[in-house]
Every structure is written in structure tokens, then in C-alpha cells.
Amino acid sequence: MKKIHIIGIIIVAVSIGVILSTLADAATYAEFAVVENNPGKEFQVVGTLAENSEITYDPKVNVELFTFNMVDNNGIEKKVFFHGAKPQDFERSEQVVVTGKLEDGEFHANKILMKCPSKYNNGNDTEFTEVKANS
DSSP states (O other): OOHHHHHHHHHHHHHHHHHHHHHHHOOEEEOHHHHHHSTTSOEEEEEEEOTTOOOBOOTTTOTTOEEEEEEETTSOEEEEEESSOOOTTGGGOSEEEEEEEEETTEEEEEEEEEEEEOTTTTTSSEEEEEEEOOO
């Protein structure tokens, strides 16, 4: 075989590997009811912060544990455990997207995406903030 053929085969193999790894990391959108039926599988859940619920983050006790209650678009409320620091202005978020999976009946998030009112447009526009868990 010529060198050009070998290089071509390597490029094709690497491209296939990149595509497959991208697909493997993609989480699908779901509601908490679907997540409960598929424990261990990663999903993205869209919802809002539950009203009057306790937000727990005490860096003196555990700097990498932040918990809150979230209500999905179907009205199901679930406690979310995020293994990272509490995002700044979390309470002001209009909408929250958590990426994670159900483990032992608890939703453990590894990423939080918040839709917050923009601090630059007098609240007329929104901005998104993404926070990933510490690995």
C-alpha cells in the first residue's frame, strides 16, 4: 500500500472515532418521569427552581455538593444533587437545564445550564450560563 492510502485510512478511522464519541456524550431531553424509568442513563431535564424550596450549599461542609429542588415541565418535583460549586445568581434563573442521571432514586447532575435575565439589558433579554461539575 502507498503512504497516501495508509494516511487516508487513518483519517477515516479517526473521523469515525470522533463522531461516535460525540454521539455517546449527547444526552437526550426528557422529563423526570422518563428519567425514573431509565436509571443510569444520562438525560437533560428542563425545568424551573421549585418555589419555596431549600437550596443547600455549604462550602465549609462540602465545597463540591450543591442541592436544590427542581420542577420539570410536567410539574414533577425532584431533588437535584450537583457535584460542584453553586453557580452565581442561581436563585435568579428563570429556567434550568440539568444534565445527569438517576442514581439510587436521586438525580445527580454533572452540568447545569441556567437561563437568567441579562444584567446588561435591564432584564429585557436573557443570557445563558453553563456550569459543569468538578471532575
